[in-house]
Amino acid sequence: MLGLVRQLPLLGAVSRVARRALRREASQERLPDAQIEVLRMVEAHPGIGTRAVAERLQLAPNTVSTIVGDLVRAGLLRRARDRSDRRAARLYLTEESVARLAAWVAAGDEVLSAALLRLDEADRRALETAMPALRRLLEVLDEAEEAEEADEAEEADEADEADGDRGRRPGR
Numbered sequence: 712m713l714g715l716v717r718q719l720p721l722l723g724a725v726s727r728v729a730r731r732a733l734r735r736e737a738s739q740e741r742l743p744d745a746q747i748e749v750l751r752m753v754e755a756h757p758g759i760g761t762r763a764v765a766e767r768l769q770l771a772p773n774t775v776s777t778i779v780g781d782l783v784r785a786g787l788l789r790r791a792r793d794r795s796d797r798r799a800a801r802l803y804l805t806e807e808s809v810a811r812l813a814a815w816v817a818a819g820d821e822v823l824s825a826a827l828l829r830l831d832e833a834d835r836r837a838l839e840t841a842m843p844a845l846r847r848l849l850e851v852l853d854e855a856e857e858a859e860e861a862d863e864a865e866e867a868d869e870a871d872e873a874d875g876d877r878g879r880r881p882g883r
Contacts, residue, residue: 722845729823737818742787745770747815749778750787750808758801760793769856787811 734741742750752764759767765775779802782788787808793799804812827835 729819729826732822732826733815733819736822737815742811745774745778746782746787749775749782750804750812753788753802753804754809754812757803758791760799760801764802782808 730744748768749764752767753759756763756767761775761779762772764770764779765772768775779788779790783790786805789803789805790800791803793801827838830838
């Protein structure tokens with residue numbers, strides 16, 4: 712098990728190298744990875760709010776707010792007021808961002824396909840077989856993190872309640 716744990720950083724390295732190769736191949740203006748992640752999140756969840764994007768990407772809300780502002784100014788995201796809560800904004804892709812993401816995916820398919828063809832059949836099968844397990848691992852890690860955050864929030868609430876109880880005098 713420890714051997715697997717020590718190999719997990721390899722996934723990050725594969726992802727970084729693949730993104731660099733993709734950037735070299737992509738014919739469009741390069742976007743920072745964080746902007747692409749936000750666009751992909753909005754693509755997967757049209758109408759999502761900034762806070763929800765931050766939570767799902769595990770980024771600070773102010774960081775995501777800055778990224779969203781940059782993407783809106785670049786014409787890649789559209790903000791719309793929530794009809795039920797006028798204070799909240801919903802995020803949607805623009806036609807330009809839809810086209811750019813499609814081109815990015817096509818370029819990514821080309822880069823990865825070319826790399827995969829350089830592997831032997833056994834390696835390609837092993838990678839394909841590993842994908843569902845990697846997806847499940849991601850889900851388990853996300854669930855564990857969410858549970859930990861919920862526990863921390865509950866502990867903070869209990870501490871706040873205890874502080875409030877100490878500030879009260881009996882009989883009042």
